[in-house]
Amino acid sequence: MVDVRYDTAFTLYPYEQVQAQCQSQPERHPVVIIGGGPIGMGMALDLGRKGTQVLVLDDHDGVGQGSRAICFARRTLDIADRLGCGPQMLDKGVVWNVGRVFYGESEVFTFNLSPEEGLRNPAFINLQQPYFEKFLVEQIRTEQAKGAPIEIRGCNQLIGVTSHDGYVHLDVDTPDGPYSLEADWLIACDGARSPVRNIMGLDFDGRVFEDNFLIADVKMTAPFPTERWFWFEPPFKNSGQSALLHKQPDDIWRIDFQLGWDIDRKAELEPSKVRERVDAMLGDDVEYELEWTSIYTFQCRRMDKFRHGPVLFAGDSAHQVSPFGARGANSGMHDVDNLAWKLDMVIKGQAQTSLLDTYSQERELGADENIRNSTRATDFITPKSTMSKRFRNAVLELAQHAEFARPLINSGRLSTPCTYHDSPLNGPDELAGSAQVQVGAPCIDVQLGDSYLLNRLDGRFIIMGINVDVPDSLTVNGMTLPCFSLSTLEQPTIELTARYLGDANSAVYLIRPDQHVMGRWKQFDEQQITLTIEKAMGQVAH
Amino acid sequence: MDKSSPMDLNLSPNIVDGDDFYDELLLAHEGLNDEKSQDFNARLILILCNHIGDRRIISQALAAATEHVSSE
Numbered sequence: 292m293v294d295v296r297y298d299t300a301f302t303l304y305p306y307e308q309v310q311a312q313c314q315s316q317p318e319r320h321p322v323v324i325i326g327g328g329p330i331g332m333g334m335a336l337d338l339g340r341k342g343t344q345v346l347v348l349d350d351h352d353g354v355g356q357g358s359r360a361i362c363f364a365r366r367t368l369d370i371a372d373r374l375g376c377g378p379q380m381l382d383k384g385v386v387w388n389v390g391r392v393f394y395g396e397s398e399v400f401t402f403n404l405s406p407e408e409g410l411r412n413p414a415f416i417n418l419q420q421p422y423f424e425k426f427l428v429e430q431i432r433t434e435q436a437k438g439a440p441i442e443i444r445g446c447n448q449l450i451g452v453t454s455h456d457g458y459v460h461l462d463v464d465t466p467d468g469p470y471s472l473e474a475d476w477l478i479a480c481d482g483a484r485s486p487v488r489n490i491m492g493l494d495f496d497g498r499v500f501e502d503n504f505l506i507a508d509v510k511m512t513a514p515f516p517t518e519r520w521f522w523f524e525p526p527f528k529n530s531g532q533s534a535l536l537h538k539q540p541d542d543i544w545r546i547d548f549q550l551g552w553d554i555d556r557k558a559e560l561e562p563s564k565v566r567e568r569v570d571a572m573l574g575d576d577v578e579y580e581l582e583w584t585s586i587y588t589f590q591c592r593r594m595d596k597f598r599h600g601p602v603l604f605a606g607d608s609a610h611q612v613s614p615f616g617a618r619g620a621n622s623g624m625h626d627v628d629n630l631a632w633k634l635d636m637v638i639k640g641q642a643q644t645s646l647l648d649t650y651s652q653e654r655e656l657g658a659d660e661n662i663r664n665s666t667r668a669t670d671f672i673t674p675k676s677t678m679s680k681r682f683r684n685a686v687l688e689l690a691q692h693a694e695f696a697r698p699l700i701n702s703g704r705l706s707t708p709c710t711y712h713d714s715p716l717n718g719p720d721e722l723a724g725s726a727q728v729q730v731g732a733p734c735i736d737v738q739l740g741d742s743y744l745l746n747r748l749d750g751r752f753i754i755m756g757i758n759v760d761v762p763d764s765l766t767v768n769g770m771t772l773p774c775f776s777l778s779t780l781e782q783p784t785i786e787l788t789a790r791y792l793g794d795a796n797s798a799v800y801l802i803r804p805d806q807h808v809m810g811r812w813k814q815f816d817e818q819q820i821t822l823t824i825e826k827a828m829g830q831v832a833h
Numbered sequence: 834m835d836k837s838s839p840m841d842l843n844l845s846p847n848i849v850d851g852d853d854f855y856d857e858l859l860l861a862h863e864g865l866n867d868e869k870s871q872d873f874n875a876r877l878i879l880i881l882c883n884h885i886g887d888r889r890i891i892s893q894a895l896a897a898a899t900e901h902v903s904s905e
């Protein structure tokens with residue numbers, strides 16, 4: 292029996308019996324992913340596109356109903372572009388730039404994430420999580436048709452995990468009863484309540500926030516602008532401590548009310564009660580339908596280590612943040628970006644398994660940054676003491692007249708990618724200084740004629756010269772690295788210079804498969820580049 | 834002071850006519866109930882911290898004030 296824990300919005304992988312269920316010997320797979328949420332599907336897509344065989348087990352047959360995540364950041368769209376499904380997301384999503392912050396009746400602050408030049412993707416889109424997941428699965432189907440070795444098994448619930456020397460034994464339940472599998476590598480993308488983590492008895496410590504938030508996604512055609520509106524101490528009746536209004540595709544609006552800790556969840560979710568609150572916010576004359584309602588509480592915590600031998604954790608199973616700042620799904624996609632190429636290279640024998648420890652290190656750093664940011668936002672939005680509330684309100688009052696207080700207002704610092712400072716993978720940085728892009732950071736896009744720089748960074752190691760000649764390719768460690776060269780004479784954009792050169796006249800960038808900068812030099816230096824890659828792959832002693 | 838040497842929090846008398854300053858501080862609170870006074874203080878702290886700007890000095894000031902809490 293497989294429990295149905297939630298209703299699905301789209302049925303995408305209905306249950307089908309497979310041969311392996313009738314075999315007495317468990318079938319061995321190179322990679323099994325537990326959980327077909329955004330992170331599991333993203334991971335499968337990334338690995339499968341590289342030609343690595345991957346099996347996804349999900350205990351449902353499609354994408355869960357109800358949106359949860361709505362804000363997807365530029366870096367996530369850049370990753371989706373690399374995976375082939377960015378344009379679909381951008382097409383469907385609502386692009387927004389302006390955010391307004393209110394304190395009671397007064398507007399205290401407006402921000403504009405005004406588009407920077409030369410970037411393919413906007414700072415943010417709003418898109419319901421079920422669509423995000425659906426586009427990933429559709430892309431998997433497209434890649435499967437082209438031969439990518441990805442398999443998805445719906446209604447396959449993981450019920451047992453045992454680690455052995457060099458592989459993992461899995462027990463799986465299905466509508467036809469249980470069966471066993473083996474995996475060389477297991478990636479747990481099974482969400483915040485991660486059964487894999489629980490079965491393995493691993494820790495998940497952090498801070499619980501004693502607050503309840505009511506989400507009402509409503510469908511309406513009222514002419515509110517495409518902006519993020521956030522209220523501290525909202526003026527409308529019974530709206531709690533804070534409130535949010537934000538547009539999604541299909542005329543859906545996300546409304547969020549902070550209700551406090553001691554509430555009767557069931558009573559608060561009564562449609563009539565929800566409607567009272569929404570009416571007070573939107574005005575009595577606005578017509579709408581309740582699309583989805585939910586009450587959530589949240590925590591900020593992470594696992595101590597994201598790698599446990601052959602078991603790797605990614606997404607909410609490894610780390611959880613408050614929703615302020617949209618750092619959940621977005622940071623899980625950074626996990627995908629970081630892990631897929633490393634595991635692929637280990638499986639292909641191009642790197643030592645120690646490369647996977649850098650996944651753990653780099654993404655733990657990322658998780659700490661996200662937890663720090665979302666904890667701070669939460670402390671501002673829901674002050675924990677009389678004094679912290681007093682300071683918070685003082686900031687909000689001052690901000691109406693004094694510019695200095697505005698940057699202190701924190702209604703969620705929106706998701707940005709982590710720079711892997713001090714990563715063991717980082718090589719030399721001969722340019723240190725004035726270029727915007729840093730070693731360890733993801734490359735920033737630049738428009739190149741009618742295309743974009745990031746389109747050229749296609750998931751392989753790549754060498755990019757600027758105002759320097761580089762060979763057509765370089766072979767290191769049995770891999771062929773494509774090289775290309777740009778010139779500020781041919782591409783006289785301020786962006787190329789500001790982002791990649793700064794004061795320098797020339798540069799050679801070594802770029803990782805996840806588009807993060809691994810090292811940079813002023814001139815092409817084959818030996819240095821080779822050494823940096825070999826060191827990362829674990830082929831030479833450090 | 835030499836411009837290049839990093840400044841430390843100044844804990845020596847630095848206000849000309851301290852009595853006058855003190856008087857003005859109390860005057861600003863006059864007629865405010867406890868609540869309003871505390872709100873006032875919160876605003877004042879934020880304004881002064883922003884004026885100082887230097888994170889190191891602010892940290893030193895916070896530490897100096899904390900010392901007095903623990904010795905009470």
Ligand SMILES: Cc1cc2nc3c(=O)[nH]c(=O)nc-3n(C[C@H](O)[C@H](O)[C@H](O)COP(=O)(O)OP(=O)(O)OC[C@H]3O[C@@H](n4cnc5c(N)ncnc54)[C@H](O)[C@@H]3O)c2cc1C
Binds near residue numbers: 360
């Ligand atoms: C109200 C709210 C708003 C949010 N807003 C945002 C936002 O704007 N932006 C953002 O980036 N993030 C946001 N998030 C966070 C985001 O929803 C999560 O970070 C994201 O869903 C994590 O994805 P995941 O794939 O790691 O886990 P999940 O989405 O939880 O997926 C886990 C999957 O594993 C499956 N599974 C579980 N157990 C088993 C088992 N035993 N066997 C097989 N399969 C199993 C589940 O069915 C599910 O499909 C929000 C969250 C909430 C609650």
